[in-house]
Amino acid sequence: MSPIWHPFTQHALFPAMRPIASAQGAWLTDAQGQRVFDAISSWWVVTHGHCHPHIVQAIRDQAGRLDQVIFAGHTHAPAERFAEKLLARLPDALTRLFFSDSGSTAVEVAIKMALGHFRHRGEGRHRIVVLANGYHGDTVGTMSAGERGVFTQPYDRLLYAVDRIPFPAPGQEQATLDALERFARNPETAALLLEPLVLGAGGMLFYSPGVLAQMAALCARHGVLLIADEVMTGWGRTGRFLACDHAGVVPDILCLSKGITGGHLPLAATLCREEIYQSHFSTDRRRTFFHSSSYTANPIACAAALANLELWETEPVQDRIDAIAAAQAEGLARLAAHPKLSGARQSGTILAAEIGGPGHYMTESGPALLRFFAERNLLIRPLGNTVYLLPPYCSTRAELSACHDAMLEAADVLG
Numbered sequence: 001m002s003p004i005w006h007p008f009t010q011h012a013l014f015p016a017m018r019p020i021a022s023a024q025g026a027w028l029t030d031a032q033g034q035r036v037f038d039a040i041s042s043w044w045v046v047t048h049g050h051c052h053p054h055i056v057q058a059i060r061d062q063a064g065r066l067d068q069v070i071f072a073g074h075t076h077a078p079a080e081r082f083a084e085k086l087l088a089r090l091p092d093a094l095t096r097l098f099f100s101d102s103g104s105t106a107v108e109v110a111i112k113m114a115l116g117h118f119r120h121r122g123e124g125r126h127r128i129v130v131l132a133n134g135y136h137g138d139t140v141g142t143m144s145a146g147e148r149g150v151f152t153q154p155y156d157r158l159l160y161a162v163d164r165i166p167f168p169a170p171g172q173e174q175a176t177l178d179a180l181e182r183f184a185r186n187p188e189t190a191a192l193l194l195e196p197l198v199l200g201a202g203g204m205l206f207y208s209p210g211v212l213a214q215m216a217a218l219c220a221r222h223g224v225l226l227i228a229d230e231v232m233t234g235w236g237r238t239g240r241f242l243a244c245d246h247a248g249v250v251p252d253i254l255c256l257s258k259g260i261t262g263g264h265l266p267l268a269a270t271l272c273r274e275e276i277y278q279s280h281f282s283t284d285r286r287r288t289f290f291h292s293s294s295y296t297a298n299p300i301a302c303a304a305a306l307a308n309l310e311l312w313e314t315e316p317v318q319d320r321i322d323a324i325a326a327a328q329a330e331g332l333a334r335l336a337a338h339p340k341l342s343g344a345r346q347s348g349t350i351l352a353a354e355i356g357g358p359g360h361y362m363t364e365s366g367p368a369l370l371r372f373f374a375e376r377n378l379l380i381r382p383l384g385n386t387v388y389l390l391p392p393y394c395s396t397r398a399e400l401s402a403c404h405d406a407m408l409e410a411a412d413v414l415g
């Protein structure tokens with residue numbers, strides 16, 4: 001028996017892990033040689049496809065040149081070149097980049113940047129406003145900001161208080177804006193932290209670019225920082241490079257990870273406006289941004305990230321994203337017509353629907369759905385009874401159509 005304890009895995013219900021031997025494009029191959037279609041991009045990280053030759057080559061080259069170096073007081077070409085290229089792609093207002101190594105740490109860094117900013121300016125702003133149903137990671141700080149529930153209950157006494165505003169479900173946006181206005185008027189409010197347009201782990205809940213723009217304007221009016229957690233939505237998932245792009249919103253702090261290396265290695269970046277950096281910039285050492293992890297800006301991960309950005313320049317990535325979105329739109333029409341599927345919805349490359357009633361993570365049918373797709377060699381991992389596809393951009397129309405078929409069949413059998 002393996003000694004390994006797996007993430008988000010109830011070993012009493014799922015004792016056997018599927019051993020995966022290799023991967024290419026949108027497909028995994030298990031130890032028995034069975035191919036599995038990776039319809040969720042291996043937890044939303046793979047963008048161009050597994051083992052993309054350009055990224056693999058960059059990793060090989062970098063591993064033989066400089067594997068790792070402390071990033072305090074040191075720098076290296078892969079980090080510098082990646083930062084320069086990424087900043088050139090992002091709105092001019094984002095001028096500074098801090099590296100870390102996961103989505104959770106990107107958000108932790110963002111929260112610390114926001115609070116440090118106000119502290120160093122002598123302002124008493126320290127409260128964080130968040131959206132109901134949000135998810136920002138599993139560290140204690142990000143659990144505090146995320147929705148409380150079965151994921152967080154055992155640790156509730158450790159979590160810090162945040163101010164929650166309702167999810168801006170279509171038609172209910174005003175309640176969200178009113179609640180935000182109330183909190184934004186509080187002189188203790190530092191930042192609004194949100195996932196733009198799509199709340200991923202919270203159940204693939206979508207809201208409109210219009211209300212995102214209104215929330216951003218409201219924050220700006222009251223001097224509250226907007227932190228956009230684009231850990232999942234970034235790198236094209238919603239059809240544009242950033243979800244914020246749909247709303248013409250430039251956040252004060254932006255969190256990126258997952259697709260940052262095309263899904264090949266762990267890395268994250270938290271970007272911010274100049275004034276946030278400047279409030280830490282001082283000969284007073286107490287204003288140092290006291291944050292690091294051992295592998296901050298690991299050169300091999302940075303080389304993979306740089307190669308990923310090169311692919312965005314040299315390959316028709318946006319065309320592929322548009323093709324995925326078109327194929328998902330065909331799926332959407334089919335799902336919407338099924339009587340046992342509800343809430344069928346699409347945001348760019350992401351397609352989601354509930355099987356057999358309103359979405360609920362701890363629904364009875366969750367484990368059966370997981371098995372249903374695994375038996376069909378589809379890596380589709382429902383959030384309770386919310387089934388979604390979030391595929392790599394190299395997926396074909398036929399592959400996605402087969403996933404739509406499987407969702408319809410699952411609704412027939414388990415709905």
Ligand code: PLP
Pocket residue numbers: 102103104105107135136137138195200201229230231232233257258
């Ligand atoms: N933020 C969002 C929006 C996410 O979807 C996730 C992970 O799914 C995270 C943060 C945490 O990222 P990680 O699992 O890399 O720590």
